[in-house]
Amino acid sequence: MKTLPIVFAAFASLPAWADEARLTGPLLPAYKTECGSCHTPFPPGLLNPGDWKKTMAGLDQHFGTDAALDAKTAGQIGAWLQQHAGRTMGRSPDPEPRLTTTRWFVREHREVPARAWQDPRVKNAANCAACHKGADQGQFGERELSIPGYGRRHDD
């Protein structure tokens, strides 16, 4: 009986855990060069399929920038994003989906102090590499984590 809660806990956390496994994995070269030139090449699992679809459909007005791609590249990247999208991240509440406002992202970062988000070295919540030192290479482990002004974080 004693082990039952543990078993339940393990199952309850399974979907989130499965999505976290999606944070690492090889990035499509076109995605890395086209999208990753201006911002972190975000792990595709950070948005659900519908939100990626919306994002790809609005590239000509992408957060105030014309990031339109040629049809062939857009098709290739779009298909890859659909294939690797997250299923349990929650929908971004923003009309232009932001992967920093999904339920999963907010929960994962709830312990990050407000001051750290405002640090000029961070600048933008989507600047993953400010804290996740290996983000540009797709590394999001605790070992690569260091928050500006707070240093390394030791989690349980």
Next chain:
Amino acid sequence: MKSFLPLFALMAGLAGPIWADTPAGFIQSYSTEAARTQPGFRADVARGRAFAARDWGVSDKLASCTACHSDTPSNPGRHAVTGKTIQPLSPSVNPERFSDPAKVEKWFKRNCKEVVGRLCSPAEKADFIQFVMGAR
């Protein structure tokens, strides 16, 4: 077939597809293009530096080239919106720069539209690369 040749030559000359794979090659290619409308054109470091630093008043955050690329081409830059580190422009520290014509044209097109508010002229491109090369 023979009669088409001059036509092809004319089209190639007008469209002026840039082909180069070294920084010096790009400067030369853009300068040749620029000289068509500005006889005797020569790329210039100081003009390139002024161009790179100029606030074009088009984009608030991406006001100038140097807003993201820093004013020292051998230094890494930082995207003024996303905060992402941008590798140095200078080929002396980042040999990948100015080695691929498709990439060079793509980024001039994109960034000029965004920062300058229009496409850049061949003269501006030649000056810009000269600035990147000259200030090492």
